[in-house]
Amino acid sequence: MLTRKQLELLDFIKQRMDRDGVPPSFDEMKDALDLRSKSGIHRLITALEERGFIRRLAHRARALEIIKLPDAMEKPGFNPRVIAGDRAAPPPSPPRGAIPVEAVYAMELPVMGRIAAGVPIEAISEISHHVAVPGSMLSGQGNHYALEVRGDSMIEAGINDGDIVVIREQSTADNGDIVVALVEDHEATLKRFRRKGGMIALEAANPAYETRVFPDHLVKVQGRLVGLIRSY
Numbered sequence: 001m002l003t004r005k006q007l008e009l010l011d012f013i014k015q016r017m018d019r020d021g022v023p024p025s026f027d028e029m030k031d032a033l034d035l036r037s038k039s040g041i042h043r044l045i046t047a048l049e050e051r052g053f054i055r056r057l058a059h060r061a062r063a064l065e066i067i068k069l070p071d072a073m074e075k076p077g078f079n080p081r082v083i084a085g086d087r088a089a090p091p092p093s094p095p096r097g098a099i100p101v102e103a104v105y106a107m108e109l110p111v112m113g114r115i116a117a118g119v120p121i122e123a124i125s126e127i128s129h130h131v132a133v134p135g136s137m138l139s140g141q142g143n144h145y146a147l148e149v150r151g152d153s154m155i156e157a158g159i160n161d162g163d164i165v166v167i168r169e170q171s172t173a174d175n176g177d178i179v180v181a182l183v184e185d186h187e188a189t190l191k192r193f194r195r196k197g198g199m200i201a202l203e204a205a206n207p208a209y210e211t212r213v214f215p216d217h218l219v220k221v222q223g224r225l226v227g228l229i230r231s232y
Contacts, residue, residue, distance in 0.1 A: 007070065008033055009044045010053055014066055020178055021166065021227035022158040023064040025205060063158045063230070109133055109166065115147035115180060115190045133166055133229065143169040145223070147180065147190070154178070154190060157205035159228065165190065166227035171220070178225040184218050193221065 012032045016024040026038045035041060045064070048054045053070070057063040108130045131146050149163045157178060159165065173179045173193040181202055182188055191202035191212075200219040202212045 003047075005033060006044055006047055006051075009041070010048055010066070010069070013054070013064060014069070017066065020157075021225055022178070025156050057230070063160075107133060109144055109146045111146045111148060111164065114150045115165065115188055116151050116153075131164055131229065133227065144226070145169065146229075149190065153204035153206045153209040154192075155206050157192070159190070159205070160230070164229040165225055166229070167223035168226045169223045171222075173221045173224055180222040180225075182220040182222050183212075183214060185220070188222070190225070 009029060009032075012029060013023055016022075016028070024032070026041050029041045030036075030038050033041070033044075045054065045056070049056060053066065053068055055065045055067050057065060109132075111129050111131050133146070144166060146164050146166050149159055149161060149165055152161055159178075167180055175194050177193045178190065179193045180188060180190055181193065181200075183202075189202060191204060194201040194203060195216070196213075198216050200214050200216050202214070202219070204211065
């Protein structure tokens with residue numbers, strides 16, 4: 001049986017993974033649960049892992065995977081949004097008590113080159129190859145495409161160098177969304193979006209990188225992150 005705080009944290013992690021395709025940061029988890037320090041989050045995550053509800057992926061900065069949900073949170077067809085490798089392979093048999101994962105159909109998406117999670121690179125315009133992703137990862141209607149991540153500026157959001165991000169093509173974003181941003185029509189970068197009056201802040205998820213702030217007319221949103229394919 002889970003404590004109230006453990007259940008709240010598991011629910012928050014699931015909601016953020018459903019929305020963004022990546023787990024929330026420790027600071028976001030701390031704020032969501034109204035805790036004073038991240039040490040409390042560490043204890044809750046350890047408890048959830050010991051009870052078999054989540055798994056921490058080795059050698060990755062706070063990369064989490066939900067293994068199962070308690071009865072109160074179960075939903076038919078639930079499936080972790082982060083998958084391993086570069087194709088939608090059939091999932092392994094779940095541990096006892098885990099929610100069954102039904103077969104999903106894969107869809108081919110164009111990989112539009114590389115996106116910088118670090119120093120911005122030249123704008124992306126050509127298809128380099130295609131990648132198969134689960135249809136359940138695609139968010140609603142609209143066009144989707146994939147990008148290969150280069151750099152480590154989003155590592156605390158669970159996005160690592162070499163990962164493939166799945167992007168829903170759109171020109172608007174809400175504060176806190178992770179987006180593909182085109183800066184001054186020639187630099188493309190993957191960052192967290194914040195609008196502050198007439199300015200746009202592009203925030204990294206790595207303290208080694210500074211937040212970049214531009215007048216809003218210099219930043220064009222090219223799409224929002226909806227999924228992640230992890231490369232090991």
